[in-house]
Amino acid sequence: MTALVAPSPVPLREDLVVPAGPLLLVGVDDGPSYAAHRARRGDLPVLTTDGVLDLVEAAGLRGRGGAGFPFARKLRTVAEHSRAGRRPVVVVNASEGEPASAKDAALLTRAPHLVLDGAAVVARALGVREVHVVLPGDRPVACAAMTRAVGERHDHRLRWRLERADAHFVAGQTSAVGQLLEGRANRPVTAWQPDAVAGVRGRPTLLSNAETWAHVGVLALAGAAAYRSLGTADEPGTSLLTVTAPGHAPHVVEVEHGTPLASVLPASAEGSAVLVGGFHGAWLRPESVESVGSVRVSRAALAELEVSLGAGVVHVPGSHVCPVDRTAEVVAHLASQSAGRCGPCFHGLPALADAADGVRHGRPGALARAEQLTGLVAGRGACAHPDGTVRLVRSLLTTYADEVLVHERGGCSVTARADAGAPVVRLQERAS
Numbered sequence: 001m002t003a004l005v006a007p008s009p010v011p012l013r014e015d016l017v018v019p020a021g022p023l024l025l026v027g028v029d030d031g032p033s034y035a036a037h038r039a040r041r042g043d044l045p046v047l048t049t050d051g052v053l054d055l056v057e058a059a060g061l062r063g064r065g066g067a068g069f070p071f072a073r074k075l076r077t078v079a080e081h082s083r084a085g086r087r088p089v090v091v092v093n094a095s096e097g098e099p100a101s102a103k104d105a106a107l108l109t110r111a112p113h114l115v116l117d118g119a120a121v122v123a124r125a126l127g128v129r130e131v132h133v134v135l136p137g138d139r140p141v142a143c144a145a146m147t148r149a150v151g152e153r154h155d156h157r158l159r160w161r162l163e164r165a166d167a168h169f170v171a172g173q174t175s176a177v178g179q180l181l182e183g184r185a186n187r188p189v190t191a192w193q194p195d196a197v198a199g200v201r202g203r204p205t206l207l208s209n210a211e212t213w214a215h216v217g218v219l220a221l222a223g224a225a226a227y228r229s230l231g232t233a234d235e236p237g238t239s240l241l242t243v244t245a246p247g248h249a250p251h252v253v254e255v256e257h258g259t260p261l262a263s264v265l266p267a268s269a270e271g272s273a274v275l276v277g278g279f280h281g282a283w284l285r286p287e288s289v290e291s292v293g294s295v296r297v298s299r300a301a302l303a304e305l306e307v308s309l310g311a312g313v314v315h316v317p318g319s320h321v322c323p324v325d326r327t328a329e330v331v332a333h334l335a336s337q338s339a340g341r342c343g344p345c346f347h348g349l350p351a352l353a354d355a356a357d358g359v360r361h362g363r364p365g366a367l368a369r370a371e372q373l374t375g376l377v378a379g380r381g382a383c384a385h386p387d388g389t390v391r392l393v394r395s396l397l398t399t400y401a402d403e404v405l406v407h408e409r410g411g412c413s414v415t416a417r418a419d420a421g422a423p424v425v426r427l428q429e430r431a432s
Contacts, residue, residue, distance in 0.1 A: 021254025277310030280388025
């Protein structure tokens with residue numbers, strides 16, 4: 001079974017709304033130029049590897065690309081293996097393949113030099129003279145902004161090499177980026193060792209997304225104490241969230257960790273399911289989001305609900321859209337965006353998309369088939385794409401088990417409510 005090309009149910013847009021924020025997005029209204037950046041932030045210090053490690057460890061910095069891996073651990077691994085005589089590789093991965101995410105694009109257009117500062121300070125510490133910047137293949141505005149920014153810089157003994165990723169969901173996966181930089185097809189392959197040990201051309205590779213590098217940059221410029229003054233004691237700092245909702249341009253907002261999730265949602269979120277973490281994320285019911293403000297932007301708080309920030313996407317389909325329908329649309333898109341290089345992607349995801357569509361339309365046996373496939377597909381792919389797709393489906397089957405049963409009987413609560421002219425369920429109280 002093969003998947004036809006299915007469009008994203010959340011269209012990619014570059015007309016972003018990006019308000020100023022408390023850390024990464026400070027002063028963005030002054031413009032993205034190098035001169036404006038230096039006026040805001042001051043000169044970039046020269047740090048040793050140990051100096052950078054001290055900063056990122058003191059800040060508890062984790063990657064913002066989805067997995068949340070401790071940055072200090074990756075940097076230390078790269079440094080240790082580079083001492084064995086293999087020159088390391090530094091990569092800014094700004095490819096951002098998910099249509100619903102725009103946080104890296106926001107940085108490229110509003111604060112590109114903060115991203116480049118983070119990569120520059122680490123590259124100098126590691127003795128690296130060339131930094132690879134991987135740009136998104138389907139975001140020309142962001143590409144042009146970063147190209148201009150690189151042209152403004154005159155970093156001593158440091159060269160910037162720009163590469164453009166394919167316009168494909170999995171093109172930004174770590175091994176896919178490595179393949180691109182080696183001149184091969186920009187698709188994931190099985191990686192036998194972590195990229196920090198043996199990445200691009202077998203060399204220790206420090207690859208992080210644009211937001212992570214921006215956090216490194218602000219730590220180098222402002223210090224760990226200023227960084228830890230935001231967020232919570234256990235999770236200092238901030239995260240960028242892309243909030244998408246029908247009828248609105250994507251909003252990229254910077255929030256302190258511990259902020260109530262409800263405070264970043266638009267008015268159209270009332271009565272709507274909320275997808276957190278992007279197309280590889282998980283569903284929250286509207287009553288959960290507003291439950292005494294308990295759902296907060298925090299790894300620990302969300303983990304209690306079996307939810308992760310993932311790519312930092314908060315998608316609000318609207319109260320008129322059924323989460324069963326939206327899940328089927330997303331899974332169809334994900335199946336069509338796989339690399340097709342392993343069994344779970346080539347066979348499993350199209351089958352799962354077919355089962356999700358069957359659940360949507362109440363096809364007999366589809367629910368049992370979907371449940372079966374989530375067990376067969378997970379943990380067997382060459383990359384995390386199958387696992388992320390399974391995570392979304394499992395979230396639907398548990399969070400909206402009641403609505404899935406309604407669909408299994410041939411109905412849909414959202415459609416029935418609309419046909420009856422009943423008002424949508426209103427959220428109890430907006431979080432402040």
